[in-house]
Amino acid sequence: MSRGVGRDHETVRGAIAAAACVLVAEEGAGALTVRRVAAAAGVSPGRVQHYFPDRTALMLAAFDSVQHAVAAEVATAVGEAAAPEQVLTAVLRAMIPTDDTAMRRLRVVAQFESLALTEDILATRIREGHAELLAFLERLLESSRIRLDSNNTEGTLQGLLATAEGLSGQVLLGQSSPDRALALLQTSIDDMFRGVAS
Amino acid sequence: MSRGVGRDHETVRGAIAAAACVLVAEEGAGALTVRRVAAAAGVSPGRVQHYFPDRTALMLAAFDSVQHAVAAEVATAVGEAAAPEQVLTAVLRAMIPTDDTAMRRLRVVAQFESLALTEDILATRIREGHAELLAFLERLLESSRIRLDSNNTEGTLQGLLATAEGLSGQVLLGQSSPDRALALLQTSIDDMFRGVAS
DNA sequence: CGCAATCCGATACACTCGTATCGATTAGGA
DNA sequence: TCCTAATCGATACGAGTGTATCGGATTGCG
DSSP states (O other): OOSSTTSOHHHHHHHHHHHHHHHHHHHOGGGOOHHHHHHHHTSOHHHHHHHOSSHHHHHHHHHHHHHHHHHHHHHHHHHHOOSHHHHHHHHHHHTSOOSHHHHHHHHHHHHHHHHHTTOHHHHHHHHHHHHHHHHHHHHHHHHSSOOOGGGOHHHHHHHHHHHHHHHHHHHHTTSSOHHHHHHHHHHHHHHHHTTOOO | OOSSTTSOHHHHHHHHHHHHHHHHHHHOGGGOOHHHHHHHHTSOHHHHHHHOSSHHHHHHHHHHHHHHHHHHHHHHHHHHOOSHHHHHHHHHHHTSOOSHHHHHHHHHHHHHHHHHTTOHHHHHHHHHHHHHHHHHHHHHHHHSSOOOGGGOHHHHHHHHHHHHHHHHHHHHTTSSOHHHHHHHHHHHHHHHHTTOOO
């Protein structure tokens, strides 16, 4: 079944999109090309063209691929934690790359974020994902007995997310080691939980 | 004096680099091309080629252009402030884009940061600039009577810078309004100055 | 068994890219 | 004055790009 109608469309699409992601991680967003993605996936350029009509469609599929990977990472971080505070901490720590795979994944995310400054469709999707994560964390804290100070849960969470994103960028650029970034993030989290009537 | 030896080399180079910056701000890093930069600068492609031997040289010149603009912005922010706390606050607030020009400037910085994930030379220069800013702020606070808590001035500053960078990214992506980002940044700064023996 | 739909490789075309090169023009020092 | 070096525009070439198109191969349904 190497040809014909029998192929699982979504499987092939996903494999090509995944190959596109590792290509972006290693060579940047400028490598998002039909022929180079085909080479990275070990596939003929015609096949890539068959599954993705546009270069834009290829780009969006690659973005969906990382976004799903990030969502899965967050899900496992949530699953391993018990108390709401631990969930929040786990999610935030997952935004700091420590091993190679997280490094690659976050490099891809960074590349797409810079692409989003030009491509409006990407910006919209990133905004949606960001809002979804924020809402999830907000519900998490509000449904628990945890009440952050200054009755401004959303703002506090947004600040924490910004800190984690900034630290992630510092690690990606080699300005800070992963351990140092994790430590700084932890102090920010602790500062937030301090002065809280738990 | 439109031709010949009389031209001021650095002036022309700077003008082309500046045009390259606005091009990157509007169309992304993928627009960093000899011909497109020439068109944006209102200049023949041959002239751009004369002043920049490589595409890499053009890229580095454009990066130097924004870096100098950022340094100038920081300098004015420092000049307008009096007390060291005000200087720190002014520098951090300058990292959040409020008007169009700051928006464009920080968009360019973001594009170059994503390029730096692939181009090592850019990453080195960004690291140097970042370290320089960090050292400046550290000297500023240590030379004054201000002593931050936990005798960890550098770490605290790095955390604040990460927060400002993260908030800047959120504003660039439209996830947060400039006013909201400024407010969140201010609370982070206030939280830091709280519990300090001033 | 047909046969239509899908899958896939190959080719072609028009374009843009970086870069090399040539010739003309101009300014300023010998 | 004249001549060298700098400046600049134009052209050319090979490589790589997105995309359209064609033909063959394969599968599953009627």
